[in-house]
Amino acid sequence: MTFLAIDIGNTRLKWSLYAAQRPGAELLASGAEFLDHIERLAEGPWADLASPDAMLGCAVAGDAVRRRAEEQVVERFDCVPRWVVSSAAEAGLVNGYDHPTRLGADRWVAMIGARHRMLSQGPARPMVVVMIGTAVTVEAIDTDGKFLGGLILPGHGIMLRALESGTAGLHVPTGEVRDFPTNTSDALTSGGTYAIAGAVERMRQHVKTHCGADPACYMTGGAGWKMAPSMVSPFELVDGLIMDGLLVIAEARAAAV
Ligand SMILES: Nc1ncnc2c1ncn2[C@@H]1O[C@H](COP(=O)(O)OP(=O)(O)O)[C@@H](O)[C@H]1O
Ligand SMILES: CC(C)(COP(=O)(O)O)[C@@H](O)C(=O)NCCC(=O)O
Ligand SMILES: [K+]
Numbered sequence: 001m002t003f004l005a006i007d008i009g010n011t012r013l014k015w016s017l018y019a020a021q022r023p024g025a026e027l028l029a030s031g032a033e034f035l036d037h038i039e040r041l042a043e044g045p046w047a048d049l050a051s052p053d054a055m056l057g058c059a060v061a062g063d064a065v066r067r068r069a070e071e072q073v074v075e076r077f078d079c080v081p082r083w084v085v086s087s088a089a090e091a092g093l094v095n096g097y098d099h100p101t102r103l104g105a106d107r108w109v110a111m112i113g114a115r116h117r118m119l120s121q122g123p124a125r126p127m128v129v130v131m132i133g134t135a136v137t138v139e140a141i142d143t144d145g146k147f148l149g150g151l152i153l154p155g156h157g158i159m160l161r162a163l164e165s166g167t168a169g170l171h172v173p174t175g176e177v178r179d180f181p182t183n184t185s186d187a188l189t190s191g192g193t194y195a196i197a198g199a200v201e202r203m204r205q206h207v208k209t210h211c212g213a214d215p216a217c218y219m220t221g222g223a224g225w226k227m228a229p230s231m232v233s234p235f236e237l238v239d240g241l242i243m244d245g246l247l248v249i250a251e252a253r254a255a256a257v
Contacts, residue, residue, distance in 0.1 A: 093141070114245075
């Protein structure tokens with residue numbers, strides 16, 4: 001029962017093909033395409049793959065992009081494209097958002113992946129789940145698996161572009177992260193990095209106060225590796241939290257049928 005997982009963010013489409021529809025399944029193939037290159041999938045990276053038996057994805061880059069991806073799936077494979085919509089509860093997580101379906105599906109899926117990972121590592125704990133993609137999200141989940149709420153911040157690229165377009169004197173190359181930046185490039189790079197690190201640390205404190213226990217902290221997303229060295233408290237950097245979440249959801253849904 002091979003399974004194709006797809007995560008469409010605002011910058012890239014990520015895909016992974018697994019030998020089975022359950023967490024921990026063997027990874028057979030994977031890749032990432034910038035959104036402009038989605039049309040290449042069927043005749044490019046997917047050309048030599050055997051058709052998966054099932055597919056599940058999450059997509060936050062808009063209906064038009066999701067349809068373009070769907071066309072590639074249907075053109076190349078013999079499986080029905082299915083997409084996760086955030087709901088009031090799924091796979092052991094309860095959604096505390098005011099309007100649960102308005103929560104970004106990628107955020108919901110990553111939290112489900114993180115909760116599964118945390119429970120496989122030991123007893124239940126509260127969590128902070130950080131995704132560093134086009135945007136940055138910082139989620140709080142209590143010990144029972146209730147999503148309490150989360151932060152949305154601009155990612156590195158958006159922060160820099162916003163500063164460049166709103167000022168006359170900030171058109172400079174990328175710099176280094178420094179404790180005490182002494183040039184414009186380093187000041188911008190460090191400012192963005194520590195804005196994210198500071199927000200994450202604040203959320204960690206909120207969760208600790210609210211839940212009365214130190215949260216398990218997970219970080220994922222294309223630019224997660226950039227943030228890892230600058231975090232205040234230790235975070236486990238997990239490459240495929242969204243893919244893990246899609247596997248967890250697919251397994252739970254298959255078991256429920
Ligand atoms: N090799 C890479 N290709 C593309 N983006 C990268 C790469 N390495 C780091 N990044 C950073 O990761 C971000 C994209 O991460 P990703 O998780 O794919 O975002 P999204 O899910 O929003 O599409 C980019 O904004 C960029 O800053
Ligand atoms: C916050 C996001 C833009 C993150 O997108 P990404 O950085 O993964 O491309 C996305 O999850 C989204 O559009 N969310 C809908 C609004 C919400 O979650 O409240
Ligand atoms: K994402």
